[in-house]
Amino acid sequence: MTEQKQFCTFYLDNHMFGVKVEQVQEVFRYQEMTKVPLAPPVVRGLINLRGQIITAMDMRQRLGMEPLPEGKLPMNVVVRTKDGVVSLLVDEIADVLEVSEDVHERPPETIPDEVRQLVLGVYKLSDKLLLILDSEKAVDVNTGALVS
């Protein structure tokens, strides 16, 4: 019996991503954000989550993808990290998936650097690949793609 892991999955530019389900506090639809001038571009704004102020970060921007097409609104995946609670803005929220360690692999060397830095591993699902996002690194503005 191999180990099973649960991931909360979502889509970014037609790729399926996931974060460990234990890290996810909640998910919700688009909510209006307060823009923060001078903030790094990946920070899209602040959200009032029942009295708690959380930072919303654009994962497309973070992973070096094209911005979301005009008129489409992102959704929020709120994760708990050691840097506090942060909302990851994603295209669309998918299911919670249970996957087996059997199909796990290290991220291939050939994928773009800014993506590889933030991806913990790849699960080979039957119809597609599931990229596991390192949420700690993803919310840390001092690492990865942002610096360049």
Next chain:
Amino acid sequence: MNDSNKDEPVAPDLSEGESSDQDDGMGEIVNEFLVESYENLDQLDQDLINLEQSPGDINILSSIFRTIHTIKGTCGFIGFTKLESVAHIGENLLGKLRDGALKLSPARTSALLAMVDAIRQMLSCIENDANEGSVDYSGLVETLTQLQTDDGADTPIEPATVEAEVKEEVAPVAAAEKAEEPVAETPEPIQPSAEIDDDMEPIVNEFLVESYENLDRLDKDLIELEQEPGNTEILSSIFRTIHTIKGTCGFIGLHKLERVAHVGENLLGKLRDGELALNPPRTSALLAMVDAIRHMLSCIESNRNEGDVDYSSLVEILGKLLTDEGSAEVAAAPAAVGEKVEEKVEEKKFVPAAEKVDRRQAKPDEQAEHVAKNGDKRATDDRRKETRGVADSSIRVDVDILDRLMNLVGELVLARNQILQYAPAQSDSTFIATSQHLNLVTTELQEGVMKTRMQPIGNIWSKFPRVVRDLSMAVGKKIRLEMEGKETELDKTLIEAIKDPLTHIVRNSCDHGIETPEKRVANGKDEEGVLLLRAFHEGGQVNIEIVDDGGGIDPEKIKSIALSKNVITQEQADRMGDRELVNLIFAAGFSTAEKVTNVSGRGVGMDVVRTNIEKIGGSVDIQSVPGKGTTLRVKIPLTLAIIPALIITTAGERYAIPQVNLLELVRLDGAEAKKSIELIQGAPVYRLRGNLLPLVSLNDELKVTKEEESDAVNIVVLHADERQFGLVVEGISDTEEIVVKPLGKQLKGISAFSGATIMGDGKLALILDVMGLAQKARVIAEHQDKSLSKESASQGVGGDRQTLLIFGLEKDDRIAIPLSEVARLEEFRRSDVERSGDQDVVQYRGEIMPLIYLKEALNTGDVEKDSEKELMQAVVFTKNDRSVGLIVERIIDIVEEAVTVQRGANRTGVLGTIVVQDRVTDLLDVENVVQAADPSFLLETNAVALVEGA
């Protein structure tokens, strides 16, 4: 309260404990021990200083002795042998001081303080690394030992013995028992039945309160222990309680109580070490012991002695239970034991003296009867109630819980704001009334919760006596520290935040402020310098003053140092006033110590102090009179969590500006704005009452684009770091109480924001960090020289700032008159002017007021009395109830400037020439002019008053 209990559990890592190991069950005990000990040590510092002031004070000595003893006992128990040995030697020394065998000398005090430091150091090692650290304290131990024998013959303990004792105690197994032996063996030579000394009274009371608390827990613990006999945590807790009681008893001289506790402790010790197992007879005996102790305590409370019940059989039983055979023996005759113990307990309940045990639960009539019988005891009873009251009426609460409460109240405040915004639109009167009620309750709740976080400032002051003493010893000065307003309260986070700045100021005052005794005497001052700390509430802020009666600050010295360190230029220095110069000590990179001592003057100086105080929304100001002393005044807000703020809008978003940074608001209409905002090398400035105010555009700083097109300019005048600047915003809304929320780590790097808040409509607003914004806009750094010179120009060498009225007689001239000399500004119609003799007069407020045409008086030109202008401007000058009107051509401005006469007078009626708003201006000699024009005006009255104000 100490923060250490907030931290991660201490000592999970046992692998590296080199001098002592703790087992897992101990973790909590160790934590508790640390928290308690830190508190005790702070107390200790203060006590020792007090003791030095009044060496004979038995109360202080007792308090010290007890603290050290508690620490020592607990260390022995937990197994911190190194710490224990240090405490032990200290305790021995203290014991002798208490017995009068030795006298307190500065050397002894210093050694004891060093011991306190050593203990503190070890405690922090324990906290961090779970061991006592590797520092060798044998030197300290030796010194302490030495100091016990200095007085020679009458010292009962030989140095060798002490050494031996210390060594013995290093053996961990026997440590606990050894620890208390010195106390048990060195009882005071008091008769066993001795009544308690009056001096002891406060100590005894404290002891009682504490012990009652402990006993209640003890009962519970013992029962629990019977359920799970192997639980070391419970055992340890019991052991410790009994040990504390025993130790204190021995010290106060309650030997009967001590004996009972001692045998109980022995038994507990064995149980703890696993030598014996707990069985029902042992539990019963221990419970009986607790009862016995409680009984004796109540006797002490009401009669001030231990009562006359004989506990020798209890002691005997407890003694027997120490061995398994004894226990078997007792168990073999269960009836006998049970009975005996029971009997003991029963007996106690019926012994006359003992009836007080239950009196707390007694019915009122019984109590009344008792009071009637013992009317004279009433006072004691009352006191006891009071003491119990104190113990019962306060609880310790974890700071985290308070923080959470505070957050929740913040939420509530927000919700309240939302509802209040919504309420006026409603027609339902019940709803409106309810929301009003909610408003009131929320406000009160907010205040209430805020209060729970308040702590008296005395908590951080308590370490200053020690600081001052050590410092004054180190630099050979005599300094007395006085404190006023210790009870002044402020928020815990603020208390923490001002601790270091205050310490720095105090050190500075001792090191630089107060002179050496010789110098003081030479200057005709008392040999002993006084440093006064004063705290009080004023206008919603906490004021803290640090006043010394030392040499004061010599502005000239400051000037030369500032020049040599390139803090200011020669030109600036020449124009600076004394006060300005003195405040230079807050400039970055400034240290005035002639020689750099290890005490202060390490380069990081008062500039850091000021930065830290301003960081929490406070301000600091210094005033100094050379030769007399210096006063530093620190002002800080009561709390940081909920602050009043001004809400402004720019580029469609709202921002909050903390009210502490706000000076005033200026609104300029389109045309006015174009006219009055000038550019210096592209940098916009505005003349605010004659002073240049650098302007910063919020839109530019935040790199956002203007949304609404409007000609009007809104300027928010702010101050940061002693500088003023104007922030140009698009709109100004309102002031509001906001709840400060921190920003996520991703945004921490943006200096322009200090946090965010949730507005009444549920949307967010960023809180502007005025200081950061000023730095970002380089108002502070780049414009520093400019504003310095501006300020100094206005300060001048000549004197204080004055408000001047500027007017003109000709097209381009400017003449100034101190506003203080001006009674009113009036306009008169030419047709109202009448003649009286050879003088023009007007009727003014029921009097006849002579007019003086200044043009004529100053010989600047002919007066066109028939000028086409119908209105005349008059400056009314009043002296001794008589007024005269000075007719001028036009009133220009009122400015605040320093009067520095640059050039002497060369005309009548002019005192000299000054520079106002960068323009040459004549300063009018009003009295001269008036007298020349109308000699009679002032003659009747005292001519001495003439020069006043000029």
